Amino acid sequence: MEGAASPGPEEFEALRAALAAAQAELAVARAKASDDQAQIAHLKLTIAKLQRQLFGPHAERTRRLLDQLELQLEALEASASEDEIAAETAAARTESVAAFTRKRPSRQPFPEHLPRERVVEPAPCACPACGGTRLSKLGEDVTETLEVVPRQWKVIQHVREKVSCRDCEAISQAPAAFHVTPGGWAGPSFLAMLLFEKFGQHQPLNRQAERYAREGVPLSLSTLADQVDAGAAALMPLFQRLEAHVLxxxxxxxxxxxxxxxxxxxxxxxxxxxxxxxxxxxxxxxxxxxxxxxxxxxxxxxxxxxxxxxxxxxxxxxxxxxxxxxxxxxxxxxxxxxxxxxxxxxxxxxxxxxxxxx
Structure with missing residues (x-):
């Protein structure tokens, strides 16, 4: 039996080329698989992050707080079990203790800077027991109640008298009083209240206008808006000083x-x-x-x-x-x-x- 013929150089080159092509395709496939795995991991991470944002805690401290609360709960459960055992053990031997009066919670006294108005209830002129009239004062009991004075509106008239000189017929008059907003009609206290209610108490101007109307002072929304604008302009120098300090x-x-x-x-x-x-x-x-x-x-x-x-x-x-x-x-x-x-x-x-x- 004759031996098989050995491959020639051309066949060796073809086999080498086929092997190189297969190795290149394998490398491409592995790279693509690696990219796919990386993309899958990225998508899983994104999904988990979105799920945490939708259903998870909104602050990093929340989870730590939950862990701490769980530890405290376990400690409390253990302590409760020990207390129950101790209570059962001591149930047979009870001791009498002296009675005591439980202190009722006391209200914090009203601030001292508030003015006090005394309303004196007169004592009886005759003794209700025997009818005698020889009474002497022993003391007094004072009970305080907190009250509020309703807001009062008033119109201040600034009167400037005019005079004429009999010698030269010249007319003179005192200068107009200072006003926060030039030509404005709102007094400084009302203007301060308007701005504080809007920006400090977050009360819109329409609600303020409704409340003022119920108190008998009808003011339109546009009128109040003009005063807010004028008040902001009056405060602009203060804002500029504050801005310069910060910057x-x-x-x-x-x-x-x-x-x-x-x-x-x-x-x-x-x-x-x-x-x-x-x-x-x-x-x-x-x-x-x-x-x-x-x-x-x-x-x-x-x-x-x-x-x-x-x-x-x-x-x-x-x-x-x-x-x-x-x-x-x-x-x-x-x-x-x-x-x-x-x-x-x-x-x-x-x-x-x-x-x-x-």
Whole structure:
């Protein structure tokens, strides 16, 4: 039997090419499988994160609080079991103890700065027991009740008398009294109450107008709005001084939050931007202060406008709107970013919760 013929060089080259092609296809397949696994892991992580946001705790401290409460519950259950055993053991041997009077909870006394009005109930003129009239005072019992004086409205008339000179017929008159708003009709106390009710107590102007009308002082919504605008203009120099003080700091803390805005037929969502100066942790002598700005949206142009002329260290969250302030090409110089530890730790806790749930 004759031996088989050995393959030639051409066949060796073809086999090498086929083997290289198969190895390349295998490498591509393995790379694709690895990418698929990575994408699957990423999708699983995203799903777990979204599930945590929808159904999980909203703060990283909540889970730690739950763990702490579970430990406290176990300790209480163990303590309760021990108490039950001790109660059963001591049930047979009871002891008599002296009676005592339980103290009733006492109300905190009214503040001393409130004025006191004495209403004296006269004592009887004759003894109700024997009818005698020789009575002497032994003391008195005082019971205090808290009362409120209803708000009173009044109109102050500023009268400026005119006089004429009999010698030269010139007419003279005293200058007009100072008013917070030029040509305004609202007194300073009413204007302060209007602004505080709106911004301090969050009472819309329409509710204030309804309440004033019930008290016999009808004022339209547009009239009150004009007074709010005039009051804000009168306070603008104070705001500018406060703004200058805050922006003179080398370090600022920045943040923003939503604020509901009353609109026709719906409630819109505005934004309040706050920048805080607090040199206390650095032993600085300047008093802490905060300045607020309002905007209708959260576009990046707002913090850029607020801090256009300020340079220093800004500590804020990772909101992308601050990116233009940190950019190298910003003029005259970029603001140095100091990230927030709380926001950074939050992501770590989210990953820990996802890994625990998985």
């Amino acid at each position: 003179a700091a080398e370090r600022l803390h920045g943040d923003d939050t939503t604020v509901p805005v009353l609109a026709k037929g719906k409630t819109a969502t505005g934004r309040l931007w706050v920048y805080v100066r607090d040199d206390g942790p650095f032993a600085g002598p300047a008093p802490p202060a905060a300045v607020f700005y309002y905007s209708r949206d959260r576009r990046a142009e707002h913090p850029t406008t607020h801090l256009a002329d300020w340079r220093g260290i800004l500590q804020a969250d990772a909101y992308g709107g601050y990116g233009d302030l940190y950019a190298r090409e910003s003029t005259p110089a970029p603001i140095l970013e100091a990230s927030c530890w709380a926001h950074g730790r939050r992501k770590v806790f989210e990953l820990a919760d996802v890994e625990t749930a998985a």
